[in-house]
Amino acid sequence: MVSRTSVERPASMSLTPVEAKPTFLDGDEESHPPPEKGDLPEAQVQSEWTEAFLGEKVSLQCMIPISENWIYKWFKGSENVFSSDERSIKDNTLTLSVKSGYEGEYACQAELKGRTVTTAKSKTHLLTVHDNTPKPDITKHRWFDFFYTGEKVQLGCNMSGDGWKYDWYKGSKPLITDPTFNISSASLSDTGVYHCKAKRGDFSVDSETLRVQVQDLPEARVQSEWTEAFPDEKVFLQCVISVSENWIYKWFKGSENVVSSDERSIKDNTLTLSVKSGHEGDYACQAELKGRTVTTAKSKTYSLTVHGSKPTVILKQDPPYPEIYTGEQVKLICTIKEKTSKWQYQWQKHSVLNHLNQNCQ
Template identity: 45%
Template structure:
């Protein structure tokens, strides 16, 4: 009987020792994190937000994260954060008392939105002329979509207004008189520039010329002079003459 008690006690002690060994955990290893960014456009603008993720290739489940901006703790502990401020970002992973080293610095640079400029030699036009305006964003290679406005009204393509690329072409009507501005936006992104400075276009009605001459009658062989005048106009006109609806040749300059 005594021998049996000793055997039971020995088995119990061995079982307890095995149980203690099984609860001993190996040291936790957490690899160095890497910061990834989404969306990863070549150029980011200050109206955009981006998501930074702290990627750890090797580590135990249940990790927490620490985020830093310009070496200051942001107090955020999820794997991904959304930010919209310039700065130098770092992260690290942790579980209980074990922490990874910090990631390499990710520098987030958000550019100010560009301001487009209108380029055109046209400031005055007569009805019926064709006028072209261009919306330019200097030193920029983004795939912008351009919008045009006359006053506060957005222009749409039609018979009198044609938009192609960054150009607006007008078949000038009296209603086209006014101030034009342009604006650009990026495909598939919530990025819109501010509006350009206004470009004024003054539309004039075509003047009606007058013929001036003292001659109303003439004999054959006489030389008669007629003048085509456009009062109060300094434009460099080329003049055409007609007799009974038939154009005379050659084209004469003024007289």
């Protein structure tokens, strides 16, 4: 017989209950940990679209931070959203083929499959729907009627809203995908009609066309009545450009720049020389377009000959009689010894100016 002796406990002693621990079979404790308590996760609507155009496809996603077997519900305002021809719900994504009535506030909610667990509704996501689809704005960074070869051309494309990609075309030929199309150094072959296409998802819209005209730089040319000159004579050389623009003119004598001084004056396109012996030489000009990186090539040179002294004036009488009688005709001829041209002649009698004649008689 086995007996168990009872132990008398002091009256003041109390017993502390011990929490019972679950009993696991071998290996079960690690694979079946005790459940943890936690708040329900929050649902959140995520989308690139805050505004949309008619016919555009818009995707809204219901995001839950904990990956589980969630079943998603969608709401527009207080109404449930169900799949239809224009609305598709797949997994956590609501896809809309946008109509005018689709503007509004969207929210989502998630229910855990097989359990009585449902999140609260998410915060609302506002979607604005535009009834009229605008065209993208296409611009030139500088609105010139035409560009010259070598200039930079920059075109921009912009569409209101976020998430747009832009395709560029010259005629029907695709170029690049970027908000900006750059031509770093324009050539004649860049002349043409350009447009851009704004794309977002499966939706796209074309801009108006914009023509870019590129032409060769005009030629600078030195023009003057003088090919030869005498000391102290005033000589005018003009730099002529076929296209009338805001040109800034530069002058060269040989390889040296010509700048204004006491003997040389530059005003607009004209170089004026108060001739000295050192002014003989080959002159050229060049023009730069004000406010643009456009500079013509140097003109062909223009040669100016400077004589060492003032011209020699020769006065002849015809007929060369020493005396002329009344009633006879006499002719006086004024010439320049040096072979020069375009002289005007002043005739005087006893220091009194008689008349001005371009001829020598």
